[in-house]
Amino acid sequence: MIIAEQKPLNDIIQMLEGHQRVLVVGCRSCVAVCLAGGEKEAGILAESLRLHSELKGKGWDIEEITLERACEKEWVREMEGAMEGKNAIISLACGVGAQVIHDIYPGVFVIPGVNTISMGAPEEQGIYMEKCGGCGDCVLHLTGGICPVARCSKSLLNGPCGGSQNGKCEIDPETPCGWDLIYRSLKEQGRLDLMDVVIAPKNWRPSRSGGLRKTVRREAVQTEEEKKIREAGQ
Amino acid sequence: MKIIGFVCLDSALAAAEQAGSKDKEFSSAVTLVEVPCTGRVDVVHILRAFREGADAVFIAGCLEGNCRFQYGNIEAKKRVILTKSLLQSAGLEPDRLEMFNLASNQEWRFAEIVQEMVSRVEKLGPNPLEKVNK
Numbered sequence: 001m002i003i004a005e006q007k008p009l010n011d012i013i014q015m016l017e018g019h020q021r022v023l024v025v026g027c028r029s030c031v032a033v034c035l036a037g038g039e040k041e042a043g044i045l046a047e048s049l050r051l052h053s054e055l056k057g058k059g060w061d062i063e064e065i066t067l068e069r070a071c072e073k074e075w076v077r078e079m080e081g082a083m084e085g086k087n088a089i090i091s092l093a094c095g096v097g098a099q100v101i102h103d104i105y106p107g108v109f110v111i112p113g114v115n116t117i118s119m120g121a122p123e124e125q126g127i128y129m130e131k132c133g134g135c136g137d138c139v140l141h142l143t144g145g146i147c148p149v150a151r152c153s154k155s156l157l158n159g160p161c162g163g164s165q166n167g168k169c170e171i172d173p174e175t176p177c178g179w180d181l182i183y184r185s186l187k188e189q190g191r192l193d194l195m196d197v198v199i200a201p202k203n204w205r206p207s208r209s210g211g212l213r214k215t216v217r218r219e220a221v222q223t224e225e226e227k228k229i230r231e232a233g234q
Numbered sequence: 235m236k237i238i239g240f241v242c243l244d245s246a247l248a249a250a251e252q253a254g255s256k257d258k259e260f261s262s263a264v265t266l267v268e269v270p271c272t273g274r275v276d277v278v279h280i281l282r283a284f285r286e287g288a289d290a291v292f293i294a295g296c297l298e299g300n301c302r303f304q305y306g307n308i309e310a311k312k313r314v315i316l317t318k319s320l321l322q323s324a325g326l327e328p329d330r331l332e333m334f335n336l337a338s339n340q341e342w343r344f345a346e347i348v349q350e351m352v353s354r355v356e357k358l359g360p361n362p363l364e365k366v367n368k
Contacts, residue, residue, distance in 0.1 A: 008323065009319075009320055009323035009324065010323045013323070040276075043278050044277045044278055044281070044320070047277075047278050047281040047282060047285070048281060048320045048323070048324050049324075050285060051281055051284060051285050051321075051324045051325075051326065052323070052324040052325055054285060054363055055324060055325040055326060055362060055363060056325055
């Protein structure tokens with residue numbers, strides 16, 4: 001899932017200046033699980049902004065809505081009615097959702113209400129850990145199910161650096177060394193032989209180094225003919 | 235003066251009732267909102283109370299370790315901390331909000347809590363929204 005964190009209220013208030021009719025948009029997917037932008041958080045933000053507006057006499061008209069998934073156009077189009085008369089949206093969806101919302105409503109000012117942090121998972125209630133570096137060339141089968149790209153601070157692929165001490169990373173005594181975790185995991189699996197596998201210098205082009213990544217599933221892409229048939233049926 | 239108190243049914247409400255019957259008078263400016271546990275009080279409830287013109291809001295729950303639902307009062311405490319920071323950013327003094335813990339037989343403590351909030355409002359003045367709305 002995508003991990004995000006709500007921006008401080010002061011920052012959101014600043015970004016909102018100059019806009020009167022505002023829709024706060026939450027998302028029931030990842031940002032709801034990490035308690036950054038679900039229905040509850042959208043309600044709290046909207047109420048805080050109303051209080052601020054009334055205290056400062058700003059006259060903001062604040063409404064709120066929470067989408068099932070803000071990263072898919074079909075769901076975003078469902079807020080058509082709520083968008084009537086609005087000139088700004090505060091998106092509590094991740095950066096993906098915020099952009100899809102902008103795609104559907106290009107004439108409306110979209111304010112990011114959260115910072116999108118990482119691809120990760122809940123460790124325990126309220127604590128979320130980055131798990132995947134999204135490198136586009138997965139090696140988890142060689143590394144005991146632990147991503148060296150995300151969980152080693154240097155994204156090393158062939159063992160720890162000299163900064164690994166007592167299982168912790170040199171960046172912070174609380175951060176586990178990714179390669180210590182990998183070693184322990186492989187040991188538990190009885191696959192320490194994989195520590196000897198030399199992973200070749202990584203091709204970073206499938207990662208961000210290759211520019212914008214576009215994924216195409218040919219069997220799912222509609223042909224021009226299919227599109228015409230579907231459009232005629234609507 | 236308008237003070238809203240979200241009170242736990244098991245502790246603070248009982249203490250408030252005893253305070254009334256034992257001549258531990260407390261200010262009539264207080265409106266009590268009975269909740270089954272302070273863990274039921276959400277940030278939005280507190281913010282709405284201020285938007286509706288409350289000069290101060292307090293949440294009074296069981297002593298820590300005594301919650302019928304084990305940790306409802308601890309959840310409430312965390313929400314109060316969050317709400318105080320939201321109030322600050324929104325433009326209202328965080329001291330207008332407080333969380334208290336007490337036992338059902340501490341009617342004297344309930345009277346103290348009310349007095350504490352009354353004093354705070356006297357010091358901070360009325361909710362500025364009253365002025366804006368006028």
